Amino acid sequence: MAEHNESHGHDHGHDAGHGDAHHVNYKRIYLTLLGLLVVSVAGPFFGILWLTLLTAFGIALVKANLVIQNFMHLKWEKRIMKWVLATSLVLMFLMFAGVSSDVMNHEGRNWENVAAQAAVERGIGGAEGEAEAIEVEPVEAGFSAQNTYNLVCATCHGRAGDGTGPAGAALDPQPANFTDPAFWAERDMERIVTVIRDGGAAVGRSPLMVGWSASFTPEQIQQLADHVATFRPSGE
Amino acid sequence: MAFAKPLATLRSSTGIPTGRLAIWWVLASEVVIFGGLLGSYLMFRLGHPEWADAAAVTNVWIGAFNTFVLLTSSFTAVLGHQAAERGDGKQAAKFLFMTIGGAATFIMVKSYEWTTEILHGYTITANGFWAFYYTAAGLHAMHVIAGAVIMGFIAVDAWRGRELQRVELIGIYWHFVDVVWIFLFPLLYIAK
Numbered sequence: 001m002a003e004h005n006e007s008h009g010h011d012h013g014h015d016a017g018h019g020d021a022h023h024v025n026y027k028r029i030y031l032t033l034l035g036l037l038v039v040s041v042a043g044p045f046f047g048i049l050w051l052t053l054l055t056a057f058g059i060a061l062v063k064a065n066l067v068i069q070n071f072m073h074l075k076w077e078k079r080i081m082k083w084v085l086a087t088s089l090v091l092m093f094l095m096f097a098g099v100s101s102d103v104m105n106h107e108g109r110n111w112e113n114v115a116a117q118a119a120v121e122r123g124i125g126g127a128e129g130e131a132e133a134i135e136v137e138p139v140e141a142g143f144s145a146q147n148t149y150n151l152v153c154a155t156c157h158g159r160a161g162d163g164t165g166p167a168g169a170a171l172d173p174q175p176a177n178f179t180d181p182a183f184w185a186e187r188d189m190e191r192i193v194t195v196i197r198d199g200g201a202a203v204g205r206s207p208l209m210v211g212w213s214a215s216f217t218p219e220q221i222q223q224l225a226d227h228v229a230t231f232r233p234s235g236e
Numbered sequence: 237m238a239f240a241k242p243l244a245t246l247r248s249s250t251g252i253p254t255g256r257l258a259i260w261w262v263l264a265s266e267v268v269i270f271g272g273l274l275g276s277y278l279m280f281r282l283g284h285p286e287w288a289d290a291a292a293v294t295n296v297w298i299g300a301f302n303t304f305v306l307l308t309s310s311f312t313a314v315l316g317h318q319a320a321e322r323g324d325g326k327q328a329a330k331f332l333f334m335t336i337g338g339a340a341t342f343i344m345v346k347s348y349e350w351t352t353e354i355l356h357g358y359t360i361t362a363n364g365f366w367a368f369y370y371t372a373a374g375l376h377a378m379h380v381i382a383g384a385v386i387m388g389f390i391a392v393d394a395w396r397g398r399e400l401q402r403v404e405l406i407g408i409y410w411h412f413v414d415v416v417w418i419f420l421f422p423l424l425y426i427a428k
Contacts, residue, residue: 037307040421052426071314073408080252081257103283106283214363
């Protein structure tokens with residue numbers, strides 16, 4: 001009964017003249033793909049950076065193109081579909097172009113991504129251990145809550161803890177003022193620790209206060225919280 | 237065997253059958269989903285030289301084997317499409333089942349790979365690289381599973397000679413899943 005389905009509407013969308021047979025030698029395409037796979041795996045063995053990048057990403061582009069044109073038959077598809085797909089690709093590149101400079105750089109004229117710098121520092125510092133490197137815990141030795149506060153937190157919260165750090169002025173809402181009795185009226189130490197660890201959004205407050213769990217150990221976060229508590233006005 | 241086709245199967249205002257138009261639209265949105273994810277990975281990777289150490293841990297041979305599996309499954313999928321165009325539903329179904337076999341192999345290899353890595357402490361929270369690794373490959377694996385399930389339904393229909401045009405549609409989707417892996421492979425396994 002299958003034979004009766006022959007004119008199944010397949011050739012509707014294909015350009016006239018092609019019908020439903022695309023005369024593609026699928027086997028040849030498949031073998032080419034496998035050959036390219038071997039090359040992309042072999043590339044890194046030469047130890048030449050540009051060659052590795054070429055065999056990895058250049059060949060990925062060639063393989064993807066072979067599959068898209070010959071297996072997905074985009075070659076024979078109506079032009080409008082190519083435009084739709086191209087639009088998606090353009091959106092992707094726009095996204096990349098729009099944000100990549102902020103992500104790839106860890107400092108600019110008026111800003112500094114301390115967490116990212118710390119991550120690079122840790123990663124590079126522990127790199128000698130090769131595979132084990134990523135398991136290295138944030139360094140405990142030499143940690144000083146006060147220094148870290150002045151280096152990291154004070155940017156927004158101010159060295160005196162009064163919420164008047166240089167980078168904080170532009171923020172809305174304003175950074176918390178630890179010297180304000182009203183601040184302490186509704187917060188306990190557990191909450192301070194939570195916000196340092198998971199960020200303001202974790203307790204329904206401003207996401208501009210980011211979480212630091214990736215940069216500091218729980219003990220260090222506790223020490224930072226204790227340091228914040230030193231700004232608490234006495235008598236509260 | 238004559239059966240009434242739903243109007244939407246044949247109607248077309250773009251010159252593309254509605255079903256195929258729909259699958260291309262799905263893929264256009266998938267390009268943005270995977271493109272956004274991989275683009276983000278790329279910019280983070282370039283900003284974090286230390287990720288190279290994490291990437292060095294991934295197993296190139298497992299990645300290469302799975303690439304081979306997906307390329308082969310794409311090949312069987314397109315052979316299924318060819319059989320469907322000839323009107324040979326049974327043959328098309330056979331090729332689709334082989335493709336599903338490829339999907340199952342891929343997922344089994346992935347399970348083994350992930351289990352090993354997780355047991356060694358490389359979990360999704362280990363660092364940024366592993367977060368992207370599990371997110372990107374996980375999203376891809378979900379596409380593999382979903383595709384295999386849908387392919388199962390289509391293969392059963394095709395075996396009975398029904399809805400053969402769907403063989404091409406699931407094929408187009410499957411090749412896309414293959415293409416995503418073609419990029420994931422160098423991004424996560426080769427570039428050390």
